[in-house]
Amino acid sequence: MSLINLIITLIVVGVLLWLVNTYIPMDRKIKSILNVVIVVAVILWLLSALGFLGNINGIRVGD
Numbered sequence: 001m002s003l004i005n006l007i008i009t010l011i012v013v014g015v016l017l018w019l020v021n022t023y024i025p026m027d028r029k030i031k032s033i034l035n036v037v038i039v040v041a042v043i044l045w046l047l048s049a050l051g052f053l054g055n056i057n058g059i060r061v062g063d
Contacts, residue, residue, distance in 0.1 A: 010046075
């Protein structure tokens with residue numbers, strides 16, 4: 001996966017998370033949990049894409 005694709009994906013995820021936080025009415029606790037889950041998932045995906053985690057579930061990003 002190229003660096004440009006990584007950056008575009010991170011921007012899209014960030015904008016989507018901002019839209020959810022801004023325009024969807026939710027309890028503050030639920031928003032916090034959602035933010036933490038999304039951030040952890042993106043960090044794990046990014047580490048896998050950069051090759052630091054190796055294979056996750058037998059799928060390697062970029063193959």
